[in-house]
Amino acid sequence: MTPLLEMRAITKTFPGVKALDQVNLQVAEGEIHAICGENGAGKSTLMKVLSGVYPAGSYDGEIHYDGALAQFRDISDSEARGIIIIHQELALVPLLSIAENLFLGNERAAKGVIDWRETFQRTEALLKKVGLKEAPATRIEQLGVGKQQLVEIAKALSKEVKLLILDEPTAALSEADSQALLDLMLELKTQGVTQIIISHKLNEVRRVADTVTVIRDGTSVSTMTAASGDITEDRIVRDMVGRDMSDRYPARARNPGETLLDVKNWNVWHPEHAERQVIRDVNFHVRKGEVVGIAGLMGAGRTELAMSIFGRSYGRNISGSVSLKGQPIDVSEIDRAIDAGLAYVTEDRKSLGLVLDEDIQTNITLANLPGVAKAGVINEREETQVAEKYRGAMNIRTPSVFQKVVNLSGGNQQKVVLSKWLFAQPEVLILDEPTRGIDVGAKFEIYGIINDLAAQGKGVVMISSEMPELLGMCDRIYVMNEGALVGELTAEDASQERIMSLIVTD
Structure with missing residues (x-):
């Protein structure tokens, strides 16, 4: 296939840091090309160089695009050539409609007056292309994250995209939404849209990518193709971290002690819809030195459970009791929960954790x-x-x-x-999606930290949407569905099949 894009010896330096060092990337026309690497490896920096966020002259090396030397001055320059980036943090205006978002800055207008008929007609056609049935007048805030991601792709299509770049597109999506997005990527490929995907989810990379380039410490270290059979998770991981990681979950001696945390008869109602019960009669416990998982599908109530326990930071009309080391504790406010010995690592580190x-x-x-x-x-x-x-x-x-x-x-x-x-200095840490959006090397380090906490006698509650992570790290796993705990499995008895069986047969 003919190269649509070739980046040659790209080097980008910030004060005291060389972010990219002689990086080479070649993307063939019509292919899906994955870029993999640890956090901080330089993937996003490379894409910012490509899109003009870092303009020509601020880096060394050359970009050849669509048969010519490209020197993009800014992002509008690259977009005019059909290069569109969809970032992990979506760039949509929540209070505006789908139609208004699709053509924001690119309005369908004549003599300064917006042609709403044309705008809505084009919106309907674009939504059909990405598989959305919502009305063009629907506000973005009324859509889930998965549908918002599809709106972003429709927005890219409205600009006659030739090269679509997706940065961690499924990081915040449910399994079903992730699969729908991957299916759309494959469909866009049949329509001739060249795509670059940056992702830490290696199973998804293997599913859609024709070619994979691995970047490590600011340098491109390998390129592999599906056609040659080179693309395997083990090979990608080895090239990403520079070493074999045959066991992705560090070993830990499992020796739980006496009960540390005990939650009984926990009930929570929705903060805005008084008639809707979100958590129903939940009972669970955590022992000293134990890592306890909570599994469930998106919307099962896992985060709501964690936040309601941690200082009642979610919900209303909350009832039930929480005990630590056999003594009742006050978790009615966040500072009291902290003083009592609880900590909560939120799933949304950027908005709520930092x-x-x-x-x-x-x-x-x-x-x-x-x-x-x-x-x-x-x-x-x-x-x-x-x-x-x-x-x-x-x-x-x-x-x-x-x-x-x-x-x-x-x-x-x-x-x-x-x-x-x-x-x-908590006694119990509640970790909500603790490895979301981070690479396998950083995950391994965080798993080691969790094991160290357990070895110190701390109790750890681990909420995760990645079942292999729960199976690899936890001593016991509670299964949650529709706000209730529907099962409890020991590490020896747990499997993905048994967890899913508990969810669907509830």
Whole structure:
């Protein structure tokens, strides 16, 4: 196949950091090309170079696109040539309609007046292409994340896309929505749309990719093709991390102690719809040194359960009891839950887990300010010492603890969130999707941290949509469906089939 895109010896340097070093990438016309690598490997930087976010002249190397040397000055320059990027954080306006979002900045207008008839007609045609049946006037806020992702693709199609770049497109999607998106990618391929996908989900990469390029530490290290049979998860992982990872879940001696956390008769109603019960008569316990999983489909109530226990940060008319070490504890407010010994690592680290515009040091001490303060005044020297301690212990890859968290990779951001809660010295940690959106190498490090916590006698509750992760890490697994616990499995008895069976036969 003829190359549509060729990036030659791309080198991009920031102050003190070489983000890309002689990276080469060749994408054939009409193919789906996957780019894999650990968080911080340089994948997103490479795409920003391609799209003009980092304009020609700010990097070394050459971009050849559609048969000619390309020197994009900005993102509108690359979009005019048919290069469209859909970022992991969707760029839609929630309060505007689908039609308004599709043509925002590209309005169908004559003499300054929008032609709504043409706008709606074109919207309907584009929605049909991506398999959406919603009306063009539907507001974005009324759509789930999966459908919003499809709207983003429809928006790209409205700009006559030739090269579509999808950055972690299924990271926040359910299994069903993920499969629908992958099916659409394969359909777009038949229509001649060349695509680049950046993804940590290697099973999805294997399903759709014709070619895979692996980037490690800012350098392209390998390219493999489906036609030659080279694309295997083990090969991709080995090239990503620079070593074999035959066992993706570190071994741990399982030796749970006495009951640490005990939740009884827990009931929660929806915060806005008073008649809707979200959590129904939930009972579960966690022992010292035990990792307990909660499995379930999207919408089963797992996050609602966790948030309602952690300071009643979700729900209303909450009833039931929570005990720690056999004694009732007050979890009626977040600060009381923290004082009682609970910590909650949210699934949405960027919106709810971190203050992105603050530095690493500030974020790490945020949940336990008295630990670095005297008479209400923060000791900045001590705060720095604490941050440096966790930077080393958690292997947070950063030149300084004064680095803003927004500039860290997803895996390193997650380590900062974990550091924040470990400094609060909890007895029980509730981890909600703790490895979402991070690469296999960073996952392995976080699994090691979880095992260390269990070895210290802490209790860990792990919510995950990835069943292999639960099976590989947990001593016991509770299965949740429609707000209720429908089963409990030991590590020895658990399997993906048994978990799904409990869900569908409830």
